[in-house]
Each structure stands twice: as C-alpha cells, then as structure tokens.
Amino acid sequence: xxxxxxxxxxxxxxxxxxxxTIVSVGLxxxxxxxxxxxxxxxxxxxxxxxxxxxxxxxxxxxQLQLVLxxxxxxxxxxxxxxxxxxxxxxxxxxxxxxxxxxVGDNYQxxxxxxxxxxxxTKFTYREGRGFVLKAGGRVFDETKKEAIVxxxxxxxxxxxxxxxxxxxxxLQFSERERHRDxxxxxxxxxxxxxxxxxxxxxxxxxxxxxxxxxxxxxxxxYRPSDDEAVPEEHREVSAVMLKLRNPQAGFLLNQxxxxxxxxxxxxxxxxxxxxxxxxxxxxxxxxLTMVAYLVVVVAAGSILASIYNTMNERRxxxxxLRALGARRTTVFSAIVLEASTITALGALLGFVVYGGIxxxxxxxVRAQTGVVLDAFKFDPALWMTPVGMILLxxxxxxxxxxxxxxTDVASNLTQLS
Amino acid sequence: MSEPGAVLLDxxxxxKSFASPDxxxxxIVDVPRFALAAGEQVAVRGASGSGKTTFLNLxxxxxxxxxxxxxxxxxxxxxxxxxxxxxxxxxxxxxxxQNFNLLQGYTALENVMLGMLFGVGVDATRARGLLERVGLSxxxxxxxxxxxxxxxxxxxxxxxxxxxxxxxLADEPTGNLDQRHxxxxxxxxREVCRESGAALLLxxxxxxxxxxxxxxxxxxxxxxxxxAHAAGTGGAQ
Numbered sequence: 001x002x003x004x005x006x007x008x009x010x011x012x013x014x015x016x017x018x019x020x021t022i023v024s025v026g027l028x029x030x031x032x033x034x035x036x037x038x039x040x041x042x043x044x045x046x047x048x049x050x051x052x053x054x055x056x057x058x059x060x061x062x063q064l065q066l067v068l069x070x071x072x073x074x075x076x077x078x079x080x081x082x083x084x085x086x087x088x089x090x091x092x093x094x095x096x097x098x099x100x101x102x103v104g105d106n107y108q109x110x111x112x113x114x115x116x117x118x119x120x121t122k123f124t125y126r127e128g129r130g131f132v133l134k135a136g137g138r139v140f141d142e143t144k145k146e147a148i149v150x151x152x153x154x155x156x157x158x159x160x161x162x163x164x165x166x167x168x169x170x171l172q173f174s175e176r177e178r179h180r181d182x183x184x185x186x187x188x189x190x191x192x193x194x195x196x197x198x199x200x201x202x203x204x205x206x207x208x209x210x211x212x213x214x215x216x217x218x219x220x221x222y223r224p225s226d227d228e229a230v231p232e233e234h235r236e237v238s239a240v241m242l243k244l245r246n247p248q249a250g251f252l253l254n255q256x257x258x259x260x261x262x263x264x265x266x267x268x269x270x271x272x273x274x275x276x277x278x279x280x281x282x283x284x285x286x287x288l289t290m291v292a293y294l295v296v297v298v299a300a301g302s303i304l305a306s307i308y309n310t311m312n313e314r315r316x317x318x319x320x321l322r323a324l325g326a327r328r329t330t331v332f333s334a335i336v337l338e339a340s341t342i343t344a345l346g347a348l349l350g351f352v353v354y355g356g357i358x359x360x361x362x363x364x365v366r367a368q369t370g371v372v373l374d375a376f377k378f379d380p381a382l383w384m385t386p387v388g389m390i391l392l393x394x395x396x397x398x399x400x401x402x403x404x405x406x407t408d409v410a411s412n413l414t415q416l417s
Numbered sequence: 418m419s420e421p422g423a424v425l426l427d428x429x430x431x432x433k434s435f436a437s438p439d440x441x442x443x444x445i446v447d448v449p450r451f452a453l454a455a456g457e458q459v460a461v462r463g464a465s466g467s468g469k470t471t472f473l474n475l476x477x478x479x480x481x482x483x484x485x486x487x488x489x490x491x492x493x494x495x496x497x498x499x500x501x502x503x504x505x506x507x508x509x510x511x512x513x514x515q516n517f518n519l520l521q522g523y524t525a526l527e528n529v530m531l532g533m534l535f536g537v538g539v540d541a542t543r544a545r546g547l548l549e550r551v552g553l554s555x556x557x558x559x560x561x562x563x564x565x566x567x568x569x570x571x572x573x574x575x576x577x578x579x580x581x582x583x584x585x586l587a588d589e590p591t592g593n594l595d596q597r598h599x600x601x602x603x604x605x606x607r608e609v610c611r612e613s614g615a616a617l618l619l620x621x622x623x624x625x626x627x628x629x630x631x632x633x634x635x636x637x638x639x640x641x642x643x644x645a646h647a648a649g650t651g652g653a654q
C-alpha cells in the first residue's frame with residue numbers, strides 16, 4: 001500500500017466520474033494528436049516531393065490546378081498544349097525525363113491517363129524506385145487498346161490482367177458518356193501508396209483515338225482514323241511531366257516559360273506549389289488546432305470539476321489520513337497524483353482514439369487522393385500531447401489538492417468538545 | 418524508548434482557545450499539569466463540553482496549543498512544526514476514535530495497513546496478526562460497512578497499534594457500544610496496550626470504565642477552563 005493505492009481506491013470509489021473524465025481526456029488527447037499528426041502527414045505527403053517529378057508543363061493558367069490535375073489526379077485540366085511543345089521540352093538538355101499526359105476520360109470515376117511506356121520503364125517516383133507491375137503483367141503496347149491499372153483501382157473495381165473495360169468520357173463518371181473502345185488490362189501495379197494507385201494508364205495514342213475525341217493541335221478539328229497515324233501537328237497533351245537535371249534548370253525554365261513565354265505554364269517546384277495550397281487553406285488547420293486546444297482545456301476543466309466535486313465527501317477521509325500521520329503535503333500530492341493518473345489513463349485512451357481517427361483519415365485520404373498516410377509515423381505530437389496533458393491534469397489537480405491541503409483535521413474528525 | 422515508569426507524556430500549562438461565532442475567544446483547554454508514565458493506563462473522565470477531544474488532539478499534535486508545553490517521548494510537541502508533529506504522531510501515537518473513523522472504501526486489513534503507511538511502513542503480515550489478535554482474522558477482507566459496530570471498533574484498535582505506538586489515545590472508545598460489548602472492547606484495548614507496552618490515555622464519561630482503572634482523573638479538575646465553564650464563570654478571553 002502506498003500513495004498510488006490511495007489514488008487507485010479513489011478512482012474506484014468514484015468510478016463513474018473517473019471514467020467520464022478519463023474518456024473526455026482520451027478524446028481530447030486523441031483529437032489533438034490526430035490534428036497535429038494528420039496535418040503533418042498530409043503536408044508531407046502533398047509537398048514532400050514523393051511524387052517523383054520536379055515540374056509540370058501545361059496550358060497557360062494556374063500552377064496549382066496543373067499540379068492537382070496531373071500529380072494528384074484531382075481537379076480539371078487547365079487545357080492542352082501542342083505535341084511540339086512536348087517534343088521541344090523533351091529535347092531540352094536541362095530536362096532528363098519528359099513524359100506526356102493526356103487526360104479527359106474515366107472509368108467508374110477513376111481517372112484514365114494516356115501516357116507513354118516510359119512511365120513504366122524510366123520514371124522513378126522515389127530514389128531508385130519505379131512503378132512495379134504485379135507478376136504476370138507487362139507494359140502496354142502503344143498501338144493497342146491495353147491498360148495498366150493502379151493497385152487501388154484494381155482492388156476497388158475488381159480488375160485484373162485480362163479484364164476489359166470501356167472508358168467513359170469526362171473526369172466525372174456518367175453512364176451516358178461510355179466510349180465504344182474496349183481496353184484490356186495487361187498489368188496491375190504494385191502499390192505505390194501515392195496518387196498513381198488510383199489511375200488507369202493507357203497509351204496516349206488511345207486517348208487520341210478514343211471514339212468521339214477530336215484533336216485541335218493545329219487549331220482546327222482533326223478526327224483520327226483507324227488506318228492512319230495521327231500527324232504530330234494535330235497531337236495535343238494535357239501536360240508534360242518533367243524531371244530536371246538540377247534546380248538551376250527549374251529556375252531557368254521558370255524564367256523562360258512563365259515569365260517570358262505566353263503559351264504554357266511551368267509548375268515548379270511542385271512541393272512549393274502544393275505548399276502554397278496548404279498556406280492558403282492553413283486557416284482550416286489553425287481552426288482545427290484551436291478546437292483541439294479548446295477540447296484539451298475543457299478536459300482539464302472536467303478533471304478539476306470531477307475531483308473538486310468529491311472534495312466535500314472526502315474531507316473526512318483526508319482528516320483521518322492526517323490523524324494517522326499523513327502530512328498536508330501527502331494529501332496534496334495524492335490529489336495531484338490522482339489528477340495526473342486520470343490524465344495519464346486518458347492519454348493512453350487517447351492513443352486508441354488517435355488510432356481510430358487516423359484509420360478513418362487513412363481510408364478517406366486514400367480514397368480521395370490515393371495518398372497513404374503512415375499511421376505509425378512518429379510525430380512529436382505523439383509524445384508532446386500526452387506529456388502536456390499530464391502536466392495540465394496535474395495543474396488542474398492543484399485546486400482540489402489545495403483544498404485537501406487545507407482540510408482541518410480536528411473539525412472533520414469529530415465535533416469539538 | 419521510554420523505560421517503564423519513566424515520564425512519557427508531560428503537559429505543562431497547556432492552553433487552547435477558539436473563536437466563537439460572535440468573535441469572542443473561548444478558552445477550551447487550560448491544563449496546568451498532566452503527566453503519564455510509559456506503559457501507564459489512565460482514564461480521564463470528561464463530560465460533554467469538557468474539552469476532552471481538544472485535549473487529546475493537542476496531545477496528538479493535531480491541534481497547535483496557544484501556550485504551554487507538551488513533551489511526548491522526549492519531543493516537545495508544542496515546539497514542533499506541523500509536519501514534525503505529523504511524523505511524531507505517525508510513529509509514537511495510536512488513536513482510537515469514538516466513531517472509529519475507519520475509511521469506508523477500504524477493507525479491515527487495508528485500514529490497518531493505512532495506519533502503517535505513514536509510520537513504520539506497511540507490513541501486511543503484521544496487520545493480519547493485529548487483526549487476528551483482536552479476533553478478526555476471518556474478517557480481514559470485509560469493509561467497515563460489512564462489519565458490526567463491535568468489529569469496527571476492534572479494527573480501530575488494531576489500526577491504533579499498527580505503528581507500535583508508545584501512547585494510545587482513546588476518545589470515548591466504547592461510546593457507541595452496548596454495555597456488554599463496551600466491557601469486552603475496553604478489556605481488549607487495555608490488554609493489547611499492555612502486551613505492546615503502550616501507555617493508554619482513555620477518555621470516557623462512563624463511571625464503570627473509570628472505576629476499572631488504577632488511575633483515573635477528572636478533566637473538569639484537570640482542565641481549569643472546563644471547571645470555569647461548569648461554574649459559569651468564564652472561559653471567554
């Protein structure tokens with residue numbers, strides 16, 4: 001039996017209020033950890049350069065729209081640029097890899113991107129790590145109606161090698177927009193835990209030749225026919241994904257394309273473009289953070305109230321303990337320890353709440369963007385929040401502890417005679 | 418350790434007053450002299466309002482005297498800090514209250530161990546032994562509410578002896594018991610005190626109890642403030 005025994009007994013004696021307080025602390029801790037961790041992880045995921053490209057070349061317009069459309073497969077395309085521009089930038093010595101994208105179709109709401117086989121043979125989305133196809137798969141033949149399906153889409157839509165599908169026109173799924181063309185899945189990608197997992201990749205030629213599509217590369221409408229190659233002057237791309245030789249290259253290209261040119265936009269660097277988005281919507285995260293802090297303060301208040309409310313009924317208990325030789329500081333410490341224990345238990349529960357919230361966020365973010373948050377990634381909030389809450393709990397315990405400290409032994413033991 | 422017969426408690430010119438609701442200072446305790454030898458058992462007759470509990474709380478160091486000295490086991494209680502008095506109380510004193518003051522959320526065994534927590538240190542074996550000594554070996558895991566009044570009283574006695582005290586203070590320890598149980602309880606308290614070598618200062622207003630002690634004192638005579646109250650001549654300062 002020790003001071004902790006007294007605390008344990010008190011928690012048991014006031015089980016309901018202790019439980020409610022622990023739960024409220026748990027929710028507060030879980031919410032706070034989640035807000036910080038999800039903020040940090042989404043920021044990292046969207047700005048941390050895990051996309052594999054350094055820059056995106058696209059139609060004149062918003063860099064953010066260009067990045068969202070091509071890197072994260074969200075938003076609409078700002079327009080097309082001529083094939084010649086792609087060829088030009090691909091031949092630039094400052095560019096090490098240029099991959100064209102053509103977008104505008106979907107399958108069951110998942111985006112179809114027309115591209116070249118280099119996407120699967122040369123592109124690396126992380127240092128030394130390119131797209132990996134599952135066993136039995138192969139890169140599509142540029143001349144055929146073949147597709148490679150991202151891991152997430154394949155799982156969601158039940159697609160596998162040999163499966164066939166008909167693309168739908170537009171980026172939003174509509175039953176009426178079904179193309180006649182039937183594509184055969186020739187590979188399913190291993191997961192990349194990025195936006196590419198939500199994409200169906202087909203040859204760029206397929207986009208050009210999709211039933212109902214027209215090309216306006218020369219400014220006039222051109223309808224490709226099955227028996228002839230699409231002339232380069234008619235070809236268009238939605239964007240060109242670029243890997244640059246060095247940061248100076250990005251700086252120079254930015255000068256040339258964005259500041260001196262008028263026909264295209266270079267989104268560079270991608271991380272900075274996304275960081276601007278986060279800066280713009282930073283108020284949302286600041287509000288969430290403030291709400292989390294508020295919940296923490298409310299939880300601290302509930303600790304104070306729950307312990308303080310027991311003080312009257314416990315005055316006799318403190319008096320007896322004092323009569324048995326307990327010092328004032330001992331009963332004071334017991335109350336502070338009790339408050340700290342409640343917050344510590346609450347903080348433990350907070351990790352469960354954190355796990356729950358992060359799991360939900362994991363599913364939502366992955367479904368919306370393909371980005372996979374790392375539930376086990378360490379964030380300083382995961383230790384700072386519990387420690388901070390325990391300190392706050394101890395602080396909240398000071399008020400009732402002081403009341404216990406001041407308990408008059410003689411008058412609470414018995415009537416004076 | 419005080420030798421048997423040596424002075425264990427020496428009270429000199431002890432005064433304690435309280436503020437009455439109308440702001441007057443009421444002298445409750447005014448004991449010019451009181452002494453108790455080690456191992457001695459003394460009964461003090463104290464009628465209601467005679468200041469007996471205040472006197473015991475002063476001796477126990479729960480209350481601080483306004484004036485005078487209390488020397489307990491060589492320590493001048495009245496000169497000690499509050500935490501010093503707490504320490505001395507935990508190590509030197511056992512206290513049996515009229516209403517026992519057991520902690521309701523704790524078992525009999527835990528109540529006894531609580532008595533040790535601030536004193537000699539928790540010793541579950543000794544706590545069980547004490548409960549066995551007071552005839553409660555079969556009730557160690559019972560909570561006070563599950564025990565009869567007499568059994569609760571015995572737990573209180575066991576707890577009072579938990580720290581091997583040199584002095585046991587008993588404030589109307591049989592006040593809540595019927596005559597038969599009161600006699601048994603008194604015999605038990607005296608016996609266990611004798612066995613452990615602890616002195617006993619027992620306050621009661623029961624003549625039968627007082628008569629059973631070799632030495633009994635009348636608090637009305639010991640406490641001049643009580644005498645003044647009884648005579649209606651004062652108390653207010």
